[in-house]
Amino acid sequence: MAHDQFGELTGWDLEGFHNGGDTELWKRLGSHVVHESDDERGDIAGVRFAVWAPNAKSVQVIGDFNWWTGDAMHIIPGSGVWGAFIEGLGEGTLYKYRIETQDGRWIEKVDPMARFSEQAPANASIVYESKYVWSDDDWLEQRRAARAHAEPMSVYEVHLGGWRRGKSYLDLAEELVSYVKWQGYTHVEFMPLAEHPFEPSWGYQVTGYFSPTSRFGKPDDLRYLIDRLHQAGIGVIMDWVPGHFPKDEWALGRFDGTALYEHADPRQGEHVDWGTYIFNYGRNEVKSFLVSNALYWIDEFHIDGLRVDAVASMLYLDYSREEGEWIPNQYGGRENLEAIDFLRYVNRHLYERAPGVVMIAEESTSFAGVTKPVHEGGLGFGFKWNMGWMNDTLRYLQLDPIYRQYEHNLLTFAMVYQYSENFVLPISHDEVVHGKGSMVNKVPQDDWRKFASLRAYYSFMWSFPGKQLVFMGCEFGQRPEFNESVSLEWWVTELWGHGGLQRLFRDLNHIYRDNSALYELDSEPAGFTWINGDDRAHNTLAWVRNDSEGNHVACITNFSPEPLNDYEVGLPQAGAWEEILNTDSPIYDGSGEFGNLGEVQATPEPWGHFPARARVTVPPLGSIWLRRNQVS
Template sequence: MAHDKFGGLAGWDFEGFHSGGDTEIWKRLGSHLVTVEDDERGTLTGVRFAVWAPNAQRVQVVGPFNWWTGDDMELIPGTGVWALFVPGLGEETLYKFKIQDRSGHWHEKVDPVAKFAEQAPANASIVYESKYVWSDDDWMARRRASQAHQEPMSIYEVHLGGWRKGKSYLELAEELVEYVTWQGYTHVEFMPLAEHPFEPSWGYQVTGYFSPTSRFGKPDDLRYLIDRLHQAGIGVIMDWVPGHFPKDAWGLGRFDGTALYEHEDPRQGEHRDWGTYIFNYGRNEVKSFLVSNALYWIKEFHVDGLRVDAVASMLYLDYSREEGEWVPNQFGGRENLEAIDFLRYVNRHLYEREPGILMIAEESTSFPGVTKPVDDGGLGFGFKWNMGWMNDTLRYLELDPVYRQYEHNLLTFAMVYAYSENFILPISHDEVVHGKGSMLNKVPQDDWRKFATLRAYYSFMWSFPGKQLIFMGCEFGQRPEFNESVSLEWWVSDLWGHGGLQRLFRDLNLVYREHPALWRLDSDPAGFSWINADDPGHNTLSWVRSDEEGNHVACITNFSPDPLQDYEIGLPTDGTWTEILNTDAPAYDGSGQYGNLGAVHAKAEPWSHFPARATVTVPPLGSIWLRRNAD
């Protein structure tokens, strides 16, 4: 064969890949449509296949083009990479790799770097080259200049298969974009979109890290959906799963007959809770694979941020293990030093390469410095989910109001550590599955109290320091738990209570975005001041949010079923404070009986540490926001 049998990879030393520094491996490994020069036949087009399998005796590429019998690939000397150029093949060719291990056994594997794959239960990799032309230049320019900590962020978490069952990427590009725009969210967060075989895993057990799931269409269809969201001014976050991968025989596990991507020792290499393998973060090629994958979604799909799943499971060697079931680090400790180094590496690299993106940790422990810069000894994330706030406030929500006064600290404790990290307040899919009940059904007593309490709770959440995330269906009070096999119960939004809650969410987002006092200083103690944190007898909390220009929003929330009339509060300035939100309003299916006639007047009389005071009415199981702009 006179043409380049490696399809352009001849002479490539893969030094970066082996040192952990190749952060774009999708450009070299996997399948690529290429053109080569042949001495006899001139210019040839076809597909170059390349796969890393350093411990294999023999590797073949199989597909319909060779009747699945196999064409032998050749080892590029000194690289562990096998490659082959097959002329005449085109886009959407199906293929797999057959790998013979040292013992002579054959293993059929999908391509770890495939850009597309068959829909489960089929699993062949598919040759795919994007032809998409983006139209989001304005968005991308704004992204590069953005300062996320000082900007509004309310996130709508979506499981694409369950939002409206059966919809494609292209259909969602119309319907989801329209809905999220109407609701006023700044971002959507997609549960993992990488290819996965088991639908009830929701994408958290990935077999195709570079393959958008084909359940909803082709990769360029996903690009179109993201492009449309960007054109509507909506950012896109995607869940990313570098913590573990499933044991399917055709996946990454024991890829060349050895523990290539995972640890050999099950005390280091297996999550028994999840039945999965753990990546070997100390292997440079694995680091190249994972960092490249993170960058791939951001560069090739214009994803604006990655929410990194299960970070706690990566940080601790004894995560969900008993004594003797884990291997200490070199200093005898429980911290996974290799995983910590990897997280710092990926965060530093992505923020340097793509300014303005978001790296978000789902981290459930008190590991220090998750959102501190790497140079200051932190992990380098931009944000962390505030799981403590979530757990405490949901415990409070589930209490009968008569008992809430005894657990008042569940609502106030989060301010003790509010500025230790850059937080997102999450009410995610995890809180409405597996017997935990929907948000509506967590709240005790009758429907009037359930809906009123939820309206007050979400107002409390939207005005608390930190960004916000809410799972789909919570915005209209869906009663059943999340079930990925069916659509959300959209029809209930026409009913009393449900429709009012949905309209409240729209107004929460709109009012929130209009008032920088609610988000500009989220990460600065100067942006928050308690009015009264110590009123458990009324189940009431109140505070003032401020920006650096002297604008203020006072937020008072009453978790008691009794109205508060002539309730005295302190305020930072005297004058007229406009009521900009009242969760008891008829538009939200509230009673409309308890409000402040649009405004309250604060007198220049000291109250506690404030120079002014006012008397307000706060509805039962309700919340009000009052605005005072700088003169």
């Protein structure tokens, strides 16, 4: 039975929600198990329900407790929020809201603030209260003191349903954690884990923003997975989708019969390409909803960072629209000023509220200042995916080696703008789906050249300024495109080429993490010095990575099928340089025929702008890394 007097919210509780400043909205709206004291009846337990539906004529809460027939809710004066306390209910209760619209229609909606939901295709919201006790205090303390830009970041992007099909959060807490730790990645990045009805959307069309998908278990099971990752020293980034949401009739769209979370005008409120709605970033309640959602994942699930999906679609009013299909801003421009203000608000709040978290933008244009601080006029992200680097280098990789000399600038152009933003270099799921082919099948010619080229490419990537991200399966050269409905082809890691590539990734990660010259000054010009960026005749690039202590790693990559013998390079110091990586090593299924016997001697003879020079052997379609530490 519903009781208005128990567990009730007040207009004062909701003031922050209405002015856009409530950053913990999940504590107020949604369903909550509460205990109330009554003078006559003593302690009373039940569930408090609260939902924002300002234009509804009436609202009911329906569920398995009332045979889905409806208990009336009352509106909290002046708030647009409807509430009810129903005695005797507890965790596990299934419920929805039945809303009467102004034109007399009745519609059923799931709870926008639900913290647990039924598995698709069912969609009822479920009352859930976490009882999880965390064991990652050491990790969180370390995170608070982190300097992300000056630390290694090697990210393994994962779709949980396709990594090993049928595994639960609890299974993955053993198997995924063990694998990522063995491979040496510093972070995992989960494709969206918020509830979504359509599996092939990979989570990018969200219907339950506060509800971890129940496909793999309960919310506390996800907490356990994240806790185990933290205990293993692995950070957790999650994809977050504040750019749009799907039109499923039972979800956020036209929630109370009107455009509540979205713009009413389709020129502002709909993505025609994606068949989705766009959030109304200028509405205070929507801002409270979204900023609370961002903090929710960080606060309640200890997520270490959010990678914000499709930022470009948020920044531009004319994104994927023809003339006349969009409305200019108040100054006549194409920038979405409300979305820009919202992103600044979210980034500023999270960096202040949870020091050490990282906010990462997937932004595919040259919008200025994506990673510049808000107080300097930027959007306030910590990092931005370098889509230009990704597109250019993949174009180069797909060329037959004989033509690469004519497109050499595809590998060097990214250095022209390298220090305009703080970059992540992404080889993500987007590059191995929808007919683009797997990474191994992008490379021309036979298997020897395919795998040698991939080894060279990834060593080039791991030594280039910026943090790294690679999608699951790329690390062992899976041949089919990504398919969320089946597992990765783990069996191929036992085969030639595939196993060697997987072992190379392990060594790339460990060498990278052990050498601060490869990451400390990623965002500063002092961290990178060209040796030779113009040797297009040999399809070869050479540079030195530096740290603040005077340590150096020289990185030379040969994208030609011809070996380079006695190849002369300049180096910043004379003396012995240790060969710490050779992608042609037999352990990586290389030939083992082209190397430097573990060391190169640099003589104190000037070479270009360097005080020393050396002659090296660089394998065909291969890379070598040479290290000179101050202590050596």
